Amino acid sequence: MNEKIWTAALLIIGDEILSGRTQDKNVAQIATWLNEQGIRLAEVRVVPDEMEAIGRAVNALRAENDYLFTTGGIGPTHDDITVDAIAAALGVDVIVHPEARRTLETYYAARGQEVTDARLRMARTPAGADLIPNPTSGAPGIRVGNIFIMAGVPHITASMIQGLSGTLEGGRPVVSVTVGARAAESEVADLLRETEASAEGVSIGSYPFQDDAGYGANFVVRSRDGAQARACADRLAAGLSALGYQPVDGGIRTASMH
Amino acid sequence: MNEKIWTAALLIIGDEILSGRTQDKNVAQIATWLNEQGIRLAEVRVVPDEMEAIGRAVNALRAENDYLFTTGGIGPTHDDITVDAIAAALGVDVIVHPEARRTLETYYAARGQEVTDARLRMARTPAGADLIPNPTSGAPGIRVGNIFIMAGVPHITASMIQGLSGTLEGGRPVVSVTVGARAAESEVADLLRETEASAEGVSIGSYPFQDDAGYGANFVVRSRDGAQARACADRLAAGLSALGYQPVDGGIRTASMH
Numbered sequence: 321m322n323e324k325i326w327t328a329a330l331l332i333i334g335d336e337i338l339s340g341r342t343q344d345k346n347v348a349q350i351a352t353w354l355n356e357q358g359i360r361l362a363e364v365r366v367v368p369d370e371m372e373a374i375g376r377a378v379n380a381l382r383a384e385n386d387y388l389f390t391t392g393g394i395g396p397t398h399d400d401i402t403v404d405a406i407a408a409a410l411g412v413d414v415i416v417h418p419e420a421r422r423t424l425e426t427y428y429a430a431r432g433q434e435v436t437d438a439r440l441r442m443a444r445t446p447a448g449a450d451l452i453p454n455p456t457s458g459a460p461g462i463r464v465g466n467i468f469i470m471a472g473v474p475h476i477t478a479s480m481i482q483g484l485s486g487t488l489e490g491g492r493p494v495v496s497v498t499v500g501a502r503a504a505e506s507e508v509a510d511l512l513r514e515t516e517a518s519a520e521g522v523s524i525g526s527y528p529f530q531d532d533a534g535y536g537a538n539f540v541v542r543s544r545d546g547a548q549a550r551a552c553a554d555r556l557a558a559g560l561s562a563l564g565y566q567p568v569d570g571g572i573r574t575a576s577m578h
Numbered sequence: 579m580n581e582k583i584w585t586a587a588l589l590i591i592g593d594e595i596l597s598g599r600t601q602d603k604n605v606a607q608i609a610t611w612l613n614e615q616g617i618r619l620a621e622v623r624v625v626p627d628e629m630e631a632i633g634r635a636v637n638a639l640r641a642e643n644d645y646l647f648t649t650g651g652i653g654p655t656h657d658d659i660t661v662d663a664i665a666a667a668l669g670v671d672v673i674v675h676p677e678a679r680r681t682l683e684t685y686y687a688a689r690g691q692e693v694t695d696a697r698l699r700m701a702r703t704p705a706g707a708d709l710i711p712n713p714t715s716g717a718p719g720i721r722v723g724n725i726f727i728m729a730g731v732p733h734i735t736a737s738m739i740q741g742l743s744g745t746l747e748g749g750r751p752v753v754s755v756t757v758g759a760r761a762a763e764s765e766v767a768d769l770l771r772e773t774e775a776s777a778e779g780v781s782i783g784s785y786p787f788q789d790d791a792g793y794g795a796n797f798v799v800r801s802r803d804g805a806q807a808r809a810c811a812d813r814l815a816a817g818l819s820a821l822g823y824q825p826v827d828g829g830i831r832t833a834s835m836h
Contacts, residue, residue, distance in 0.1 A: 332622075335781070335783050335800075336783055336785060336798070337605060337606075337609075337622070338609055338618075338619045338620070338621075338622065339609060339613065339619075339752070339754070339798075339800070340605075340606045340607070340608075340609030340610035340613065340619075341754070341798065342606075342785070343603075343605075343606050344602065344605060344606075345601075347595060347598075347602060347624070348595075348598045348600075348601050348602075349598070350598075351595075351596055351597060351598030352598035355597065355598065360596075361596045361597075361598075362596070362626065362631075363596075363623065363624065363625055363626075363631070364590075364595070364596065364622075364623065364624035365621065365622065365623050365624075366605070366621065366622035366623075367621055368620065368621075369783070373620075373621070395763055395764075395784070395786065396763050396764040396767050397763050397764075397767045397770055397771070397784040398767065398770055398771040398774060398782075398784075399770075399781070399782070399783050399784055400784075436764060436765075438763075438764040438765070438767035438768065439764045441767075442764075473786065473787075494597070496597070496599070505653055505654050505655050505696075506653075506654040506655075506694060506696040506697045506700075507694075507696070509654050509655045509656065509696035509699075510696065512655050512656055512657075513655070513656040516656060523593070523657070524656075524657070525593050525594055525627070525657050526653070526655040526656075526657055526658075527594060527600070528653065528731065529731075540594070540597075540599065542593075542597070
């Protein structure tokens with residue numbers, strides 16, 4: 321079975337993430353959404369608000385993946401340089417996109433305000449780009465080639481990706497089934513290895529935790545074939561029972577997991 | 579002033595982050611800790627639990643930075659392949675580190691348990707490595723060259739980096755001063771640009787938010803020179819006042835910031 325696996329990379333442009341000031345929330349929501357589209361998130365990079373760092377990452381990641389998503393740096397201020405950096409990386413000009421300009425004019429006119437030079441920065445795109453609608457605020461996202469340039473504020477990012485749902489070519493989503501047990505990982509390592517090896521196209525991840533009730537681990541069985549994942553998880557649960565543990569289908573929820 | 583800027587990269591090895599299952603917590607805590615050591619976090623990458631992806635990222639990031647930290651994939655199960663991947667990337671053998679073996683033997687003996695083959699996996703290191711103490715659980719972290727191989731479970735990561743505090747060469751930490759205002763970014767964009775341009779070695783980041791009280795933005799003034807950052811933030815606050823806004827020193831706290 322030579323099924324194509326569609327991949328995407330995510331490039332987060334953000335001094336505020338690298339300084340530790342802001343806790344990222346975009347990786348998890350974009351990863352979950354991508355899987356629903358049948359696209360695998362293959363790599364994430366976080367780079368500072370610097371032209372060269374952005375350009376190098378863009379050119380590496382767009383070549384290696386079917387899609388590249390970027391977040392951050394598309395607002396009206398001096399530190400918003402994503403459009404300039406990506407245009408430079410692609411070797412194209414930056415233009416004021418006519419449709420983006422109209423969108424901003426309509427948005428601000430409805431609020432009795434003008435489109436100032438600073439606001440017009442949000443209508444700038446690399447030449448040859450299309451717009452990604454932004455239902456939340458006036459400034460649109462941008463699609464150029466296989467690159468999707470999105471806002472960094474998580475609820476705006478969310479509204480942009482929701483608008484893209486179903487529009488991207490992808491394959492089968494990965495299905496995951498979680499089995500938890502109050503077992504030390506090291507005591508079930510052989511079982512995990514053997515169970516994974518017995519099922520083609522299935523991977524098992526092991527995630528230990530410790531909470532007030534003691535230690536344990538959640539075992540996440542992943543496959544593009546839902547029936548395979550389910551069957552493998554059932555075999556794993558049976559194996560855990562045979563070793564004297566009480567497997568919990570759906571995994572064990574614990575405060576230290578997240 | 580030709581002050582050396584020490585940089586680090588962070589490589590997160592984790593299918594669970596890329597699948598959206600787990601919300602990362604290591605970037606923010608490692609970024610904050612690195613800055614206290616006078617080291618700038620210059621890049622973060624998240625890659626899957628795959629030998630080749632790990633190896634390529636390790637070789638790129640260790641060459642470009644003074645330090646490389648990795649998190650994840652050093653437990654006892656089949657999906658813990660970080661040590662093998664890094665040894666392969668460095669072109670060295672994997673050995674059972676005698677001191678790590680003794681640490682594990684002591685740890686499990688105190689609990690009346692044996693060091694099984696699975697547990698012994700946690701004593702494996704690239705040849706030529708030193709250990710990073712792990713006060714939280716038995717399995718140590720590993721230092722090899724400029725690479726620091728750490729656990730992925732956030733509270734264990736935290737105890738490993740705390741143990742490294744003060745041991746790494748670095749420069750001056752970046753000091754940041756935040757000024758908040760209930761202003762639209764686009765209305766203060768010129769002020770921000772001019773204020774940043776007027777102060778050497780100072781950067782200003784602009785982070786918009788929206789909450790129940792309306793919209794606003796926090797402006798983060800950063801510099802290695804604390805007096806410069808303070809003076810620049812004061813000029814920015816004066817400029818905001820002159821435009822009719824009420825600047826808030828320390829920034830505006832809002833639920834949507836994080």
